[in-house]
Amino acid sequence: MTDDMPSVDAPNSLAEAGERRVSAPVTAAAVLAWLEETAEAVAAGELTAEELIAVLGELRQASTACANASDWTLLAAREAGASLRQIAPVFGKGYVRAPAARLEKLHREVLSADQFLELMRRRATEPTV
Numbered sequence: 001m002t003d004d005m006p007s008v009d010a011p012n013s014l015a016e017a018g019e020r021r022v023s024a025p026v027t028a029a030a031v032l033a034w035l036e037e038t039a040e041a042v043a044a045g046e047l048t049a050e051e052l053i054a055v056l057g058e059l060r061q062a063s064t065a066c067a068n069a070s071d072w073t074l075l076a077a078r079e080a081g082a083s084l085r086q087i088a089p090v091f092g093k094g095y096v097r098a099p100a101a102r103l104e105k106l107h108r109e110v111l112s113a114d115q116f117l118e119l120m121r122r123r124a125t126e127p128t129v
Helices: 028-043 050-080 084-091 097-107 113-125
Strands: none
Touching: 050 084, 050 097, 050 113, 084 097
């Protein structure tokens, strides 16, 4: 995977019509391809335990970043007018309890997507222990 993480697709007919399509900076397919490639390198003895531990740390940080991005997007979707019924399928459930519970938890810390983003910015600049 590359360090470049485009958040908006390249210009196309949608862009020419004044619309843009936003997409996630990482996909499940890209992660699976990376896993396959990395598994082959491990099987061939091309990676040391220290290298794998370093990658593990990077993946854990990226996982947290993806979870935060998911939370922000959930808040933003609600603010944009999405209903819990519309959101529920992406949680892998056919009912609204999962996104409702997540929103309830998020609203204990922040009231809006903007506040959540500001909280993430502050946390990014805090020293780690």
